[in-house]
Amino acid sequence: MSELDSNCLIPVLGSGYVGKSSILKRYLHGTFSKRYSETVEEMHVQQYSINGKRRYMNFLDTAGNIYFPAMRKIYFSKALGFILVYSICDARSFEEIKRIWEQIKSIRENVLSIPCVVVGNTLDSENNREVETFDALGWACSENLGGCFLEVSAKDNNAVNEIFDILLEQLGNTRAKQATTFRIRSTSFTRKDDKRQKNKHIKTKRTKTFEKVEASSKRFQNTMFEDYKETYIYKVQQKQNKIQKSYFFKGAQYMKSKETVCCRELEHTSSLKTGAGERKKCQGLKKLNKLLSNLFKRKD
CATH class of the missing domain: 1.20.58 (Methane Monooxygenase Hydroxylase; Chain G, domain 1)
Structure with missing residues (x-):
């Protein structure tokens, strides 16, 4: 973690109308809106305490349509990590994140050490599903991202925080190459331990709350990473009312x-x-x- 800059860029990538903005707003502000407004580019800054040091993650909400392909290449080359979002109700959006991942691999070396999460949003519209869970999971596993794949609902606030828990846990670690044979224990479905404690909130006198980022189980860490290094990460939340x-x-x-x-x-x-x-x-x-x-x- 000594190489981690004080300001880190995390682009949120995917097609339009898949819920990239909704996921960020739900995680950062706890809000959700049914209104859709097309995003050009918008930066969201979140403060963390990582191993006792203050760090800022710059989550970049990108446009669904590629208005600036040259800028996208800069994201690919400079970003600390990536969040790839598709809608389970739109098969074309899933094909789009596959293309994005191929572009990232063509620009970056050693992608196993680059934090990345594959997110299937709109889980609340299960009846309109076009992308089957195990089809998406099979592709993620083939790209050594099986433990970094999950389906969420920004509308229902279902598993949204886990996106960022999975992302942050990869900081300073390298994902292990997964076996060619599909194994359920190497997926995000086995990430948590049933006996795990809930996230702890630490309050201070300076109107801040430190929410501990939930780590995975030891078994999952040993399966997913090479020589896993534990990191203590807290999300800093300001008390809005004060x-x-x-x-x-x-x-x-x-x-x-x-x-x-x-x-x-x-x-x-x-x-x-x-x-x-x-x-x-x-x-x-x-x-x-x-x-x-x-x-x-x-x-x-």
Whole structure:
């Protein structure tokens, strides 16, 4: 992990309308929207604590259509890892991630050491399935990605966090070459241990929560990786309610100071004028400023 940069690029790749944005928003913000808006490019930054060091993962939400093929080649050559997303209801989207993976292999050397996850989204639409689970799993195993394949539902929040758990667990490790014969124990279905504890949340006084990234079972690690190196990874979550409160407080203070400055300027200009009407106007502004101050004190 000593070679890991403080800022790391993780592109999320796949066809349009497969749920790449929905997966990221569900994982990072816990939200989901049924509205579809075509993404050009959007960067999402998530902070982690990796072996006690602060690291930032830059998850790049890419366009479904290839608007900038030259930029895509840069992603392939510079990225730390990849998330390949298809829809189980769209066979063409599955063929697309196969093409993307072939392009990655043509540019990068030693792909076994590159973190990658193959994701079949829209599991909530099982009745419209076009890509069978074991067909996709068979291809993943042939590419030494059997332990990095899973099906999820961003809509139902089903197994979304596990995508990123699998991705992060590969940091600093090399996937082992899998046998040509399909073996269920070398797939992500055997990743977890039934006796595993749930993710732990560690709270600090600085309005942050550290959520431990769930590691796989020892048996899975020994099967999937060569000389597995354990890494302690925590996802850093800000407490949104306290952050919003602090922003509101700062905004209130700024508005109070602004109103005070405005009133002082009016007092100065009114002193230069002898009209009784101007003095009354300034007194009215003073009262207004006092009311605003009391209002902000109550909200604070």
